[in-house]
Amino acid sequence: MTPRRLTLGRCVEVSAAWLLALIWIAPLLYAFWAAFHPPAYVTRFELFAPLTLQNFVEAWGYAPFARYFLNTFLLVSLILAGQFFFCTLAGYAFARFAFPGRDLLFALTLMQLFILPEVLIVENYRIMSGLGLIDTIAGIGLPYMASAFGIFLLRQAFKQVPRELEEAARVEGCGFLGVLWRVYVPVAKPVYLAYGLVSVSTHWNNFLWPLVVTNSVETRPLTVGLAIFGAPESGVNWAVISAATLMVVAPLLIAFLLFQRQFVQSFMTAGIK
Amino acid sequence: MPRLKTTTLYGWLLFAPAGVMLTLFAFSPTIATFWQSLFSRGTARRPSQFIGLDNYEAMLADPIFWQVAKNSLWYAVGTIPTSIAIALGMALWVNSKLPARTLVRMAYFTPTILPMIAAANIWLFFYTPNIGLLDQMGRALGLGGHNWLGDPSTALGAIIVTTVWKEAGFFMIFYLAALQTIPPDLKDAAAIEGAGRWTWFRRVVFPLLMPTTLFVLVNAMINSVKLIDHLFILTKGGPSNASKLLLYYVYETAFSYFDQPYAATLTVVILLTLGLLAVVQVRGLDRRIHYR
Numbered sequence: 001m002t003p004r005r006l007t008l009g010r011c012v013e014v015s016a017a018w019l020l021a022l023i024w025i026a027p028l029l030y031a032f033w034a035a036f037h038p039p040a041y042v043t044r045f046e047l048f049a050p051l052t053l054q055n056f057v058e059a060w061g062y063a064p065f066a067r068y069f070l071n072t073f074l075l076v077s078l079i080l081a082g083q084f085f086f087c088t089l090a091g092y093a094f095a096r097f098a099f100p101g102r103d104l105l106f107a108l109t110l111m112q113l114f115i116l117p118e119v120l121i122v123e124n125y126r127i128m129s130g131l132g133l134i135d136t137i138a139g140i141g142l143p144y145m146a147s148a149f150g151i152f153l154l155r156q157a158f159k160q161v162p163r164e165l166e167e168a169a170r171v172e173g174c175g176f177l178g179v180l181w182r183v184y185v186p187v188a189k190p191v192y193l194a195y196g197l198v199s200v201s202t203h204w205n206n207f208l209w210p211l212v213v214t215n216s217v218e219t220r221p222l223t224v225g226l227a228i229f230g231a232p233e234s235g236v237n238w239a240v241i242s243a244a245t246l247m248v249v250a251p252l253l254i255a256f257l258l259f260q261r262q263f264v265q266s267f268m269t270a271g272i273k
Numbered sequence: 274m275p276r277l278k279t280t281t282l283y284g285w286l287l288f289a290p291a292g293v294m295l296t297l298f299a300f301s302p303t304i305a306t307f308w309q310s311l312f313s314r315g316t317a318r319r320p321s322q323f324i325g326l327d328n329y330e331a332m333l334a335d336p337i338f339w340q341v342a343k344n345s346l347w348y349a350v351g352t353i354p355t356s357i358a359i360a361l362g363m364a365l366w367v368n369s370k371l372p373a374r375t376l377v378r379m380a381y382f383t384p385t386i387l388p389m390i391a392a393a394n395i396w397l398f399f400y401t402p403n404i405g406l407l408d409q410m411g412r413a414l415g416l417g418g419h420n421w422l423g424d425p426s427t428a429l430g431a432i433i434v435t436t437v438w439k440e441a442g443f444f445m446i447f448y449l450a451a452l453q454t455i456p457p458d459l460k461d462a463a464a465i466e467g468a469g470r471w472t473w474f475r476r477v478v479f480p481l482l483m484p485t486t487l488f489v490l491v492n493a494m495i496n497s498v499k500l501i502d503h504l505f506i507l508t509k510g511g512p513s514n515a516s517k518l519l520l521y522y523v524y525e526t527a528f529s530y531f532d533q534p535y536a537a538t539l540t541v542v543i544l545l546t547l548g549l550l551a552v553v554q555v556r557g558l559d560r561r562i563h564y565r
Binding site for chain 1: 283
């Protein structure tokens with residue numbers, strides 16, 4: 001190892017890294033500033049400006065955020081449950097069953113990595129109308145459930161399970177579903193956790209398809225509610241919009257700050273969103 | 274042979290639920306999009322009818338389409354190399370012995386977990402003329418105000434900046450993962466050879482990161498097609514289409530102008546672009562791109 005010297009170059013570099021970090025976090029810090037101070041201080045940065053929670057109270061009163069939170073919560077849980085169900089079964093099929101047509105099916109499945117549900121909004125809207133699922137939470141969630149990405153991820157995880165474990169379970173009388181439940185799923189727990197974190201944060205933040213498919217307060221998720229709320233023509237003042245924005249991001253942001261390492265690891269393992 | 278038959282049966286049974294979902298919401302809509310693009314727009318008086326490639330002819334004659342295609346290309350050119358370069362820089366810094374490293378990494382990564390809509394809300398205030406933060410800073414430096422989002426020459430640029438801010442930290446993660454797999458003795462060997470930091474990076478690190486770069490590149494390309502949420506808040510594609518991107522145009526055509534066949538025609542362009550990317554990705558996979 002070369003000894004670390006505190007050269008001028010090194011100092012410049014560290015400062016640059018810090019400066020970039022500051023620039024990157026500044027927009028969020030600014031949102032905090034605007035949300036926790038009276039509207040008069042939106043662009044007046046005084047150290048002892050009075051703090052207030054009034055903006056949050058107002059934002060909460062302007063739009064049915066409680067309902068939006070509930071909708072997003074239901075949506076995210078529904079998608080996660082669906083993804084775990086469909087992707088586990090399909091991933092198991094691809095990992096452990098040699099059936100004719102498997103490779104072709106797998107290749108077709110992977111195509112969904114590129115043909116995202118967002119791109120197919122026009123036809124998916126038509127299909128949802130046909131199924132009578134427009135303006136339902138199921139209608140928002142269904143296109144995301146059989147995720148090629150989840151199938152791929154779980155297939156990789158299942159493939160690494162040693163065959164001996166499976167044989168042992170079979171000797172004890174497990175059927176093929178019993179083996180899946182008792183052997184494969186427990187072994188793949190970290191992958192489920194990583195995939196779950198990525199899925200929840202993706203769908204908590206998702207916007208375009210929910211916008212297309214919902215049109216009432218009873219189904220609208222937070223992002224769509226926030227977009228309507230924050231539209232310039234709504235005439236709501238800046239401090240209140242900042243407060244609403246922070247409310248929407250708060251659950252994920254807090255979870256991220258608490259479990260930073262876990263989040264970063266998950267995104268690393270999970271690769272593509 | 275009965276054993277073989279059961280595995281076949283089980284395999285198909287296990288795939289069937291996901292298969293039904295994929296067919297309903299991925300395969301059939303893809304095919305239907307192509308089919309739909311061959312029909313005319315139905316009205317109350319005249320039902321939609323088969324018109325062959327007329328929609329495509331109309332598209333090629335549509336000046337907005339060309340404007341939007343050009344914007345999308347600029348959006349890709351503006352966001353992809355910039356966010357990849359910044360992501361790589363971030364990863365190298367965070368991977369080195371930096372004081373307050375965890376804090377810096379957190380700052381870089383945080384935009385990734387915000388919804389694009391929230392990011393757009395925050396940035397909107399930066400760009401607002403006169404009272405916006407950007408103009409206030411400009412004034413402090415003695416510059417005049419500027420309507421960043423209202424001026425056709427800067428609207429798309431403003432959109433690009435927001436996108437880069439949002440996704441660089443996400444790409445950093447993949448570089449970080451790759452950097453951590455580079456064995457430390459390689460660095461020692463290079464030091465013994467007397468390689469400087471720049472040589473080390475150019476001759477060892479960068480080539481080793483190539484698969485990651487390809488992976489990130491494909492992801493960045495996909496994002497440049499699908500990341501349009503902030504348009505809804507920042508510009509709505511304006512002024513006079515200066516910042517309208519292809520997927521936004523699809524949305525508008527289908528759900529504001531209710532011209533489904535033309536929206537399908539535009540979607541076909543997106544599908545073909547993504548198909549091309551898929552081919553690039555598969556080629557890359559052959560060269561053992563890192564998929565964990």
